[in-house]
Amino acid sequence: MRPRFASFSNSGRQGYGLIREDGVVDLSVRFRPRFSTLREVIAAGALDMLAEKGQSAPVDYPLAAVTLDIPIPSPEKIICVGVNFPDRNEEYKDGQTAPSNPSLFIRFPRSFTGHDQPLIRPPESPQLDYEGEIVIVIGKEGRRIPESDALSHIAALSLCNEGTLRDWVRHAKFNVTQGKNFDASGSIGPWIVPYTDESQLADIKLETRVNGEVRQGDRTSRMIFSFRKIINYVSTFTTLVPGDVIVCGTPTGAGARFDPPIWLKPGDIVEVEADGIGLLRNTIADERI
Template identity: 80%
Template sequence: MTLAKFASFYTSDGQGYGLVSDHGIIDLSRRYCSKWPTLREVIADGALTRLADEAATLAPDVSLADIRFEIPIPAPEKIICVGVNFPDRNEEYRDGQAAPPNPSLFIRFPRSFTGHGQPLIRPPESPQLDYEGEIVIVIGKGGRRIPEGSALDHIAALSLCNEGTIRDWVRHAKFNVTQGKNFDRTGSIGPWLVPFTDEAQIADIKLETRVNGWVRQQDRTSRMIFSFRKIINYVSTFTTLVPGDVIVTGTPTGAGARFDPPIWLKPGDVVEVEADGIGLLRNPIADEV
């Protein structure tokens, strides 16, 4: 079965969203912008599947060469990231401690991400730009204190993230990592959203990150310390989840910081994050100008 791929993009005519095919973009925003200005409103209305069905026979309106991919959900209310969610990643800390009973969380701002194909930006403040390939879940049905048993009913779609990090800036304070996680355009989300269907779709996804074709990270969602159900349950305990919220679910071992000596990203490098049934997110690296 071919899954629908919904992307947000920018053309010379402005911002839009649509369905991605091998031959271009079916521009849904031209047809539905008065009802659903962005994919966030489509998701809130539970209309992803309906739009995919209605557009199935339409021809592309725009060539892929004529668009710039944006992050799929513009201006989400929340982007919540999970830290240390694979066993080998926990062992990297070498503190002898077992995985904690609850996930470690931090917040990122939308401006810290860019879209597929756009450069990740190394800031002048530090050369320590690092990669973290991750799977993204997008909330479709809001809720508070969501039980694990029904948590997957609240997922609308899946995507990918390169949760780029400025490593020395996550150690500027004692208790937080906010600074190093939020430099403008150091991470990416995309290329698109794939509608969520059922638990089998996410039970054992292979997730891989490559730098210049070299595999740096590889693991499977079946090995996650905190399941998708647990993450949604835990996060919704302290904050109300709303449609369009983005949850970045954790990276495997193998980031550049863990090499001896560390291998930081530099201009000219290309990072690819790929996952079964979702797609491939690719970004070059550039210095801020």
């Protein structure tokens, strides 16, 4: 099993550590102030070193004693890719072939919560929807990164439920920002898994389930834009830095595509699972106002 690193909270204190079968090794108490968060660990290229230290250290907490937060607590950028699977492109029924460049939008860290935490349905809309996706975390700074070198800039992988308020993505003519950024409407986690080589990314099975029913399923080998292309394209206009998060697109099968649409409601359980990464699970709750 590949090492798994998580950011967590325990009794009001935030930390980061190695997730093992027997519990959580708190690496933050061992490596602060050298590394304040996993973002600094990634920037230093120290995931392998911390994995080695963590494997031989005693466990500090059982997993049930911590709350898992989004793995990178304050990324400089969270960039999301839209329409990145063939069937997803066909959902639009606009007669257009696959686009020549990725559709991109930005999300704020506050719009995400962690594993086993509720996604929040706001009072402004009942149309909360799910989107299971693979996440790549950047480990090395770069601008105008060639595709041939792109994968060397990945530090780790994670999962995302890129929760969306569907009517709010159509409030304006040219963007989807509003419907993608309600507080705690999506999730990232449960942890990050260090990237090792291209085979790890080549054909990941990605699946989303709602209350145990499979709603989305596809493989990364079918993505319209490869991980290499995404990194190359994004780095053309912005410098990618360690800790940046790129959410790489969802398969067909979101609730909006049912007739009638099936929106998430309190009590639902959504699971996003991918080979070699793990399982991200969230419930749904109404916002308390």
